[in-house]
Amino acid sequence: MTTDLPLALSQGDPAGIGPEIALKAWSRRREAGLPPFVYLGDPRILKARAAMLGLEVPVAVSAPEAAVDAFGDALPVFAIDAATPVAPGKPDTATATGTIAAIETGVKLTMRGKTAALVTNPIAKSVLYSSGFRFPGHTEFLAELARRETGTEYRPVMMLACPALRVVPVTIHIPLASVPGELDQALIIETIRVTARDLSQRFGIKAPRLAVAGLNPHAGEQGTIGREDEETVRPALDLLRAEGIDVAGPLPADTMFHASARARYDAAICMYHDQALIPVKTLGFEEGVNVTLGLPFVRTSPDHGTAFDIAERGVADPTSLEEALKLAARLADGPGGLA
Numbered sequence: 001m002t003t004d005l006p007l008a009l010s011q012g013d014p015a016g017i018g019p020e021i022a023l024k025a026w027s028r029r030r031e032a033g034l035p036p037f038v039y040l041g042d043p044r045i046l047k048a049r050a051a052m053l054g055l056e057v058p059v060a061v062s063a064p065e066a067a068v069d070a071f072g073d074a075l076p077v078f079a080i081d082a083a084t085p086v087a088p089g090k091p092d093t094a095t096a097t098g099t100i101a102a103i104e105t106g107v108k109l110t111m112r113g114k115t116a117a118l119v120t121n122p123i124a125k126s127v128l129y130s131s132g133f134r135f136p137g138h139t140e141f142l143a144e145l146a147r148r149e150t151g152t153e154y155r156p157v158m159m160l161a162c163p164a165l166r167v168v169p170v171t172i173h174i175p176l177a178s179v180p181g182e183l184d185q186a187l188i189i190e191t192i193r194v195t196a197r198d199l200s201q202r203f204g205i206k207a208p209r210l211a212v213a214g215l216n217p218h219a220g221e222q223g224t225i226g227r228e229d230e231e232t233v234r235p236a237l238d239l240l241r242a243e244g245i246d247v248a249g250p251l252p253a254d255t256m257f258h259a260s261a262r263a264r265y266d267a268a269i270c271m272y273h274d275q276a277l278i279p280v281k282t283l284g285f286e287e288g289v290n291v292t293l294g295l296p297f298v299r300t301s302p303d304h305g306t307a308f309d310i311a312e313r314g315v316a317d318p319t320s321l322e323e324a325l326k327l328a329a330r331l332a333d334g335p336g337g338l339a
């Protein structure tokens with residue numbers, strides 16, 4: 001990373017594995033070649049987790065401006081008071097305020113030039129929803145926080161990437177039964193435009209090749225197995241081709257993800273969450289990264305969730321977080337990324 005700014009790393013759900021993988025990543029900073037980062041969260045929770053798991057990590061409360069210098073000797077923490085006890089593996093709505101505050105702080109620091117990019121630890125959507133949080137996930141919340149900073153509306157697009165595959169779900173965290181109703185040409189067109197632009201401008205892929213999955217089995221089999229692929233997806237792709245975007249499809253999703261099919265595109269555009277995330281997590285769960293396109297700043301995240309089931313055990317793998325930190329630093333530096 002050429003910038004002298006640290007990355008901001010939000011705490012995520014403190015009852016999950018976020019604190020543990022942050023501690024482990026810091027411990028592996030030299031061998032993993034990690035850029036400096038400042039953790040946004042409650043230092044007492046981090047210290048308690050380190051002690052519980054037997055991780056010898058010094059934690060130093062630090063302003064972002066001092067974090068790069070501090071990083072060699074201690075894990076710098078920009079303190080956000082959680083004001084509530086946390087039990088690993090036991091999600092609690094009372095922690096939502098601190099979780100949300102860490103994300104808000106990360107956006108402010110990054111958009112105001114104090115940190116180079118934002119990396120988010122996983123949140124449990126259900127915990128935040130039960131506290132009244134009205135966004136489906138980070139992706140949409142970050143666009144709203146960016147709008148509050150600049151007054152501009154952003155179209156956030158989720159992309160997950162591992163060395164073998166990049167995927168973009170057009171619809172994200174909605175019930176499967178709602179997908180056909182939510183899919184429309186405007187959503188498909190906007191999602192693909194943002195993907196093509198950011199793959200080119202941020203990832204340095206000059207003319208991105210995009211493969212678009214149909215919604216239905218066999219991409220609708222000429223309209224005989226569902227009408228959406230002919231009536232919604234295909235016309236959207238025709239319009240994008242007329243704009244010069246390299247899109248293939250709608251393609252049968254079941255034959256898009258084997259090795260020789262993957263060699264024909266730079267990203268797969270999928271119609272719903274699991275159509276996109278099953279292949280990418282199958283091919284690269286350990287090193288997969290979630291990156292939000294369409295924002296005026298860089299945001300990445302590990303591909304996994306809060307893993308409450310292992311939060312007490314000390315067995316969480318920090319690799320995906322480490323890859324998210326490295327990708328955030330590369331993207332903050334300019335075009336590069338996983339290309």
Ligand SMILES: NC(=O)C1=CN([C@@H]2O[C@H](COP(=O)(O)OP(=O)(O)OC[C@H]3O[C@@H](n4cnc5c(N)ncnc54)[C@H](O)[C@@H]3O)[C@@H](O)[C@H]2O)C=CC1
Binds near residue numbers: 021121122320
């Ligand atoms: N970026 C984010 O904020 C994300 C948040 N989530 C949230 O996470 C919560 C739990 O979701 P799940 O579907 O259970 O997925 P999960 O990824 O938390 O866990 C799935 C399985 O993978 C294991 N696992 C996950 N990360 C691991 C790691 N680093 N090392 C070792 N094992 C690991 C878990 O122990 C579990 O058995 C949900 O509330 C969901 O909303 C899920 C994905 C992304």
Ligand SMILES: NCC(=O)COP(=O)(O)O
Binds near residue numbers: 301
């Ligand atoms: N399944 C991906 C996921 O839950 C991440 O969502 P987000 O919080 O990054 O919007």
